[in-house]
Amino acid sequence: MLLALALGLLVAQSISAALLYQAAENRREQALVNAAAFRLLGNPQPDRERAERRRGRENGDGNRSRRAERRAWAGASGGGMTQGLPIPLRLQVTGTSPLLAGETRDRSREQALRDILGQQGIAVGDVIVVTRPLSVDPMTRDRSRLRERMARAMGPGTRVMVAAAQMPQRAGWTVARVVEPPPQRGALRTIIGQTLLIFLFLFALQFLLLRRITRPLKLLTGRTERFARTQDPSTPLTPEGPDDIRRLIAAHNRMEAKVGALLDEKNVMLGAIGHDLKTPLAALRVRIESVEDDHERGRMAASIEDITRSLDDILSLARVGRASEPPERAELSSLVASVVEEFEDMGDPVTLAETSRIVHPVHVTWLRRALRNLIANAVRYGGSATVSLVQSGAETVLRVEDSGPGIPEDRIEAMQEPFTRGEASRNRDTGGAGLGLTLARAIAEQHGGRLELSNRSAGGLRADIILPPAPASGA
Known part of the structure; x- marks a missing residue:
């Protein structure tokens, strides 16, 4: 949200800066043309008048006349050019065109100048407007002191606009020169400073508001993930933040409490069922000892054992995910080797293949149970099992x-x-109750991982319990 706000503000301020800069340039352009038109309407100074004016400047009168003339130009340009005012040079009347070889006429300024003169009721002939450096213009080219004074006043790279018109009351060309003021930079600096202040203010305000919203949401997310792993509602989250976030956290706490209560009731109920079923099964196991037929007695004992194991699987599946103890860091290669050794001791064709030394926090009893189920399925349906531990x-x-x-x-x-298996019977010798893979998947998910089954290209099944990366030791 902060990035979106920054981008929107940047676009808006860029558009505003462009419009303000364009307006300033339009005012500058208008002042240039107005100054040239005002100068063209003046009278050329004869040499005697120029000499008198020079003497007047020496006596101090020239400064007052120059200030009066500058105020007149400001009034002609709309009064807004108090800084960077176009400076006019001496008006000339010449019989030849002021256009130099290779110069390009400024048609837009020519039309603007013609319109201004027309508004004053003066019908002019041809109009020429060009812009050239001070060092190129014939009036200032050989006057180094004038050029230096203009450069100090207006900055380096100063250019002069030459406007010439064929006036009806004069023969030849009336030529006015106006030194172009530099582009105004104050507006851009103001916009940049304004943008920085707005950025700082809005960012600080948005950061505080978003932090007040996102912090409790982050805590709620972590609490939800923790409850999904442990199903333990014993530490409810304290409601904080805006009113709707506080209501959401309170509702989540109530939901966790109800889910936890249901899970507790389920465990109590399953425990009672398991106890009530195992007690008569144990009594039945004792009674069948009185059966004289060894074959029948063996079949009865196998049936009772099958029911007992199925009941154990159901109770284990109901309890998985609600471990009372946190996971412990275990060396997985040793755990895998010990499970494989159990099957080897029973004479099952189980082989330990590639292993790596990996320490990972796990519920050892549950993970051992999941690995046993997968190996037992592989031996039962595939005739043998190959077990490995790898890092992917x-x-x-x-x-x-x-x-x-x-x-x-x-x-x-x-x-x-649950209760899905590849072989239709419920005989444990040919497949059991169909809870082995379900229990292995539940145990993998209890550890934040997953169970993946896939067919091998060379034939057979591959079953992977994939555990997520172990958290840092200090986490």
């Missing part, structure tokens, strides 16, 4: 690969849903 950019990948038939591409997402 800033992410950590726990990878389990098999050489089985894989999963059809259109069923990969569905296979991660």
Whole structure:
């Protein structure tokens, strides 16, 4: 928002500066043409009058006449040119055109000068207006002291506008010269200073207002992300900021409290269900010992064990994400090696491949459970499993690969849903209850990561638990 405000203000001030500068240049241009027209309407001074005027300047009268003449020019130009007034030079009457070789006539000024003279009721013949440096003009070319005085008064690179007209009461060309004043820089400096002041004032005001709005929103975002990971509403956020933001935070706190209460009720209910179911299952397990048929007794025991494991998976899935303890920094290669060793001890074809020494904050028990589920699925459906731990950019990948038939591409997402499995039976020997991948995905998401399943080009399935970058040690 601050950048958008800065850009809008810059565009607006640029347009304003351009318009004001153009207006100042128009006033300067008008003053030049008015001064030339006023000079053309004057009378050329004979040599005797010029000598008398020079003597008058020596006596001090010339300064008063020059000030009176300057006031007259100011009145002719609208009275606004109190600074940088066009300075006229001596009026000449000559029989030849003042246009020098290679010069280009200024047609717009010629038309403006003709219009001004016409408004005074003077019908002139041809009009010539050109602009040239002082060092080129015949009147000032050989008068170094005059050029130096003009340069000191008007600045370096001073130019003179030469306006010549064929006046009806004079023979030949009446030539007036007006020294161009430098472009006015004061307006630009004023606009730049004004822009800086507006920038500082609006930026400070907008910063304070936006900070009052964005700070509580930032805290609310962090609180929401933390609640998504822990589902712990024990530390509600203090409402602050504008009224609507305070109401939003209060509503969020109430929502967190209700969600937390529902989750607590769910855990209590599932715990009660688990206890109520496991107790009769344990009693049933004792009673089947009296069955004399060993085959039937074994089938009954397997069924009870299958129900017990399915019940454990359901309770684990319900509890995942609400860990009571924060994650601990663990060396993942050791964790992966210990899980692989468990399967090797049971005689399962599980191989430990590439590993890297990676320390990452995790819930060790839950991550071990997820890795076991993926390895068990690979052994059950693919006949073997290859486990590796690699670093992919800033992410950590726990990878389990098999050489089985894989999963059809259109069923990969569905296979991660609860009670979905590739084999129709519920026999744990051929597939179980279909909660292994769901639980592995929930555990990966509990760590801020994700579970990705993909078919290998060489055949088989690849299952990746991808953990996000570990936070800094001081975070």
